[in-house]
Amino acid sequence: MEINSKISPSLHPKNITAIDGYDDTTAGYVESAKVALELAYQSLDAVHCARTTLNENNAWSKEKKIFELAEFGEKNMDKVLPVFDRARTQLESGIQSVETAINESFVKTTPALAQEIRTHIKTMDRAARSEFVRVLLSEKNFEVLTAIADAPAFLSGMGTQEHGHLKRQLQESVSPELVKRVKVMKSALTMLESRGALVHTETEKAIGARFDFIAKMRKTESATRRALMIEDHEKSQA
Secondary structure, eight states, X not given: OOOOTTSOGGGSTHHHHTSTTOSTTTGGGGHHHHHHHHHXXXXXXXXXXXXXXXXXXXXXXXXXXXXXXXXXXXXXXXXXXXXXXXHHHHHHHHHHHHHHHHHHTSOOOOHHHHHHHHHHHHTSOHHHHHXXXXXXXXXXXXXXXXXXXXXXXXXXTOOHHHHHHXXXXXXXXXXXXXXXXHHHHHHHHHHHHHHHHHXXXXXXXHHTSOHHHHHHHHHOOOHHHHHHHHHHHHHHHO
């Protein structure tokens, strides 16, 4: 897709393909996010093109141009936002499903043995515990690691950060492809959540007027008053 310098680069679909971990194995899981950004970018490009065309039409008043362009921009925005919502829902569902699969992939031991493992590791200082975990990871002793990771941090004498780091290491060792997939999906979800509002502001920019200004114009019955409003608006934008 060609780049339009008038549109925020944050909405270009290349943002999805640039996510760390995006490749042929993960692309399908974030396709809905890519499609959403593609639609937003195409729609905004269409509004910008319409504005250029309308500005060349000297037979229409400025008021008519704004109203026509606003209606076109609003219709486009109304098509884009539901696609963003559906993509977010799909990603949230997909993330939950993958995280469940990751947790189910752990090899678990009996509750009694798991308790003994946590009691043992709780007696170690942080340096010794770190080395112990390193050896377990190198030996792929996922049963012991799961006993530690599956329980609250304090039961193993760990801080929250240390425990979280262990859990991430375990996940990446047991299910590297699933962890990679969920990371990409989470990045795409964060992107959509932070840029959905940008569709609104970028549509206003493409129209050349804020929606609150357009709403005031629509409520104003006097053509003279609307002309003055447009004149004031143009001065404020200069």
